[in-house]
Amino acid sequence: MAGPSNDSNPDRPSIWLCHRINQDTEQAPAWMTGFEAETLAHLAGVRRYEFLTSRWLLRQGLANTSSLPPERCLPVDGRPKRAVNPEGRYLSLSHSHGLCAVATDTRPLGIDIEPSQRRPDWVAVARRWFSPIEQEWLFRADDPFSFLKVWTLKEAWLKATGRGIAGNLQTLEVRNQFELYGDQPDNTWFASCFYVEGFLVTLVYRGTDQDGPGSWPDITLLEPPLDDYSLALAGTLEVSWEPMFHRVIRAKR
Structure with missing residues (x-):
């Protein structure tokens, strides 16, 4: 399954x-x-460019999933987890190595992106922060790309559940074949992972029992902002994506 995706669906x-x-x-x-x-x-250089672009993109995403113009779309102060306007919208931001991502929905969600060719000192990270089960299959696979999938899953999960990294990375356990187990049994959670624009893009979101295995999120690549970051609705660009996996996050046992 692969192909362009430029149409947003308010139901996902x-x-x-x-x-x-x-x-x-x-x-x-x-x-x-x-x-x-x-x-x-208080920002300078790349961090300033990231902030400008991501806050512009946030308003573009909200405008495209509501009837509001971009200039009327507002996030809450602090980390933009929710929208003040339009009401009832959840948000998540991520940016890395020149790409910015915003996810929107009517239910909590979290997004994380990483360049697919990134090669961190993943063995040391896994030894320090991952569960014995995760370490066992990851070290056997000896594949940095598998580590990136696990890492983006954990980052997206913590954003979606409103927690920081400290002491919480093992609240989602990623087992062999990417079976997922989390510590939020009172809700139905899903995880979708894609390869797009040379990046690994991972989204965790709270769904319903009616959400099926084929209910992939919509993905839209927008034209970059103009030099003055004006908020006129941006045009869309063709984008193709490759699905990595779409999983239910089961109750941890």
């Missing part, structure tokens, strides 16, 4: 992607909230 999560532009502005764009403008003032 949406993923919005765009490539970062390395363009600065003298002042914060007029559409930014006071909190965002103050945060931007």
